Amino acid sequence: MKILRRSLLAAALLTPALPAFAAPLVMGFSQVGAESEWRTANTASVKAAAKEAGITLKFADAQQKQENQVKAIRSYIAQKVDVIAFSPVVESGWDTVLKEAKAAGIPVILTDRSVKVADPSLYATFIGSDFVEEGRKAGRWVVERAAKAPGGALNIVELQGTVGSAPAIDRKKGFEEVIKANAKLQIIRSQSGEFTRAKGKEVMESFLKQRDKKIDVLFAHNDDMAIGAIQAIEEAGLKPGQDIAIVSIDGVRGAFEAMKAGKLNVTVECNPLLGPQLMQLAKDIVAKKPVDKRITVTESVYTADVAAKELPNRKY
């Protein structure tokens, strides 16, 4: 008995002290929706990165509605999460709910899209792409193409993203800023396709039905709308990528497949794989470490001639 007690004591003394268990950090995340291939990849990246980082993720899909995002944020405040992250469906109308988060002492991280608020201290940081620059990149490709094309006006139609969203506003701005350098380039029609394939197709069909002017170029604010529009162009008996040159934004696999098939001319990359950086930021902010107010993502432009080579390397 004595021997057993002694060996138990020795074992207890030899066992290293267990670390004190800190409760896992809890993040409330409000996602825009599931409107595009890009968004699906973004959601997957956030969920996988939270798991990898040991962060408990409370996730809500807002189905492209600001009111759903406001509700989700309020419920995260009520649940006293450690940090709130969200990708705002539109730019404006966030002051009140963000003030509520600030009053509750919960830091907010903006991911992918930014907001327009009177007081920038209402959020800790914004991580996401430079949408104006993406629009400029698309515009530069069109300007270069126009320089090679002899003759008169080049008529452009534009499929805009969700009305009031940062990417729709900024991509339009960047694109127009660049194309205005060439008077030959005119946007003859512009309408929202809500960042979805179905709406992109529907709006392109209506553009094609208005036969007053020939369409030379389509600028789509994302690949999904371009892919929907490609279908509409084919159904109208035209060759996408040839009869109508197409430039879009995101760089999803579907766009690379369309480029490989010669139906899309160029895609400007917008990287959705923000999860790992977001989780690190959350940890740093909760630990009160200083972080940059604006974190941008490095991105490229891919043309149809490199699509086949690049396709196997695409991660989304």
Ligand code: AHR
């Ligand atoms: O905010 C990023 C944009 O939102 C992507 O370009 C688009 O595909 C998505 O729905």
